[in-house]
Amino acid sequence: MDQTLYFILLLIALCSVSECVQRQYHFIKEKKTWTEAQRYCRENYTDLATADNMNDMNEINNAIKLKQDKNTDQAWIGLQWTGREKWQWSSGEPALYLNWATGQPGASGEECAMMRNGQWHDERCSKFLTFICRSSNNTNTGLVFVNQTKNWRDAQSYCRQNHIDLVSVRNQNENQQLEKIMNDSHISDDVWIGLFRDSWQWSDQSNSSFRFWHPTEPSSAGVENCTGLKQDYYGTWNDLSCTSLKSFVCYEDKLILIKENLTWSEALRYCRQNHVDLVSVHSEEIQRRVMNVVKRASTAAVWLGLHNYCIMNMWLWVNGEMVCYHNWAPGNGTTENCNLEKRKGAVQSGGDQHWISRPESDKLNFICSRN
Template sequence: MAQSLYFRLLVIALCSLSECIQHRYHYININKTWTEAQRYCRENYTDLVSVNNINDMNELKKTVNNSQKVWIGLKRTDEWKWSLGDPVKYLNWETEPSTDTNNCAVMRNGSWHQQNCNVNMRFICYNNSSKSYIIDTSNKTWREAQSFCRQYHTDLISLRNQTENQLIHNIINDPHTSVWIGLFRDSWEWSDYSDSTFRYWDSGQPNNHDDSEDCTVVRMWDQGQWHDVSCSDSNTFVCHLFVFIVCSDELILIQKNLSWTEAVRYYRENHVDLVSVDSQEIQLMVTEVLHQASTAEVWLGLRLSCSVVIWFWVNGEITCYQNLAPGNETAVDDCEREVRSGAVQSGGDHLWISLPESHTLNFICTRKEI
């Protein structure tokens, strides 16, 4: 139910995001710190409000009285992330990154270096369909390179371990050449983890006065301009609630962490079912939405029958097409301890793996039989 949404919720569909969901804004006339406001919104709505464009900003102005100053969901962060969405577990900096404005990463002579994102240089794309790496010798900024890779391949490369790092180092084969990789640092992040880059800062903002202003308020009396302030300040705030709109007959991914059985119940109440992947075509469709997952694995509609040692789909079909990772074909010993269900890796080769159904993950569903 909408009122019980505690976890962050984000719908990613194979169509324009603005066509799939709408925001409903709720002004909360209670003074709280930013963290308290975030907790309140997650418990009672979806999250603190995200503002993705000027239309959202205008809608926010309509929701809140002009005399108010309100929290929104934007908070400062210094986290490094992979463009492809892989978890950052392996790092290979030549020197530890500083807190300057060089928020993108290049590889040079096998090591990583901070770089201004607006510099033009070569880059490497990853193509998931062919499992290949493509060096592009045209010079682009990091954002331009990211857009190019996403349009013509899959994304800028992720280097998740020493083996992949050495492989790319060998491909470049030039100790003096720097190339963009998919690692970047976003100085500001939305509470619901949406990837909007829209900002509406007032002149001179954000200024991080006394190095203590990491949260964002909107001054409604000042044309809705944004200011960075201390997160411990006390302000009223705006929550938002996602409302689903049917826009596609294909797949959607939900960034809501549930157990496998909870995910099955959620889908049957709201959509159709957890996805059954019975062909290479559907596996490729699944791969497309996995880039937006917030968990390392994502539930499929796949379950293991311990009695007959067969994987089957929630639609009743036995798995003929399989993409199981080695060692996950039966998992009988594990199954005797706890019921097992099937998930797909959100990164890497997107293989299927066996997990206890009590794990809480994102999940993928279908809107109709495909």
């Protein structure tokens, strides 16, 4: 077998999603109000704890157990009620395109969205419906219909565990594509899509849509506007008065935006001398963390640890891993002419925050991984 082909097949065989923990959590036993806890975390770490999924919740609960005493009943995390309801996608994207049926959205308490005959309706998140996931396995549409009935949160968890996420519908073309799939598959029932609304916002302003409320919570939003973990209920969440004195959990982000304008090689050298490396993005979860970090960038694009390996005519991460998950903008990520200036990978700091190919001599902000 040709040696080059053998090497490519070996990389593909090793290609897997890396479930890297992107935050390190720290439990602080001091009793503070939510605002005092937020100030402490921002001064000493990154912010009050944010969670994207159950992996994060397990890490938070483990951090608490390491230092827990018998008097620790609840602990602050970074979720706070704002009073401003907004619709957003499960992926964290804002809902800029909406296709509500006449009279929708309707009743209060119907906080999740489903699709019926090509139009959207709000519904109670506890209702059991079939649903559609975004997937990287279906190259034709990127969508998978799941013929199981689940409530919206369980449908979201299923999609994240088995595919990418609940489907996002960002424009009319995507809505028509989704409607066509339902018609072609003779799906006449209502189906969950990845749209939901609530008034809770994370302290670090991230777009994480993950929620882990106790079944009876939140119970007093507007009065009890901050969130604590109920340690006697598996770390589920409870809304509390922000002036209550509680222990709390901070997080330290393992991704750090460097607002210096350097070439790709200079950025790589900086990260390896001062932290660990230029960031590698192996999954949708890490991409969401990158999207939150690059919002603060001062350049239109930000370097990633992504480079074109001309000998193999492929893109690789700086740690040598193949690009399995990808988020390329249209027209980017294809084969490059290696006779021209060498190309490296960056992420847009605005817009859709896709990956783009740039000359390595461009001077951009960059993201390092640390710890």
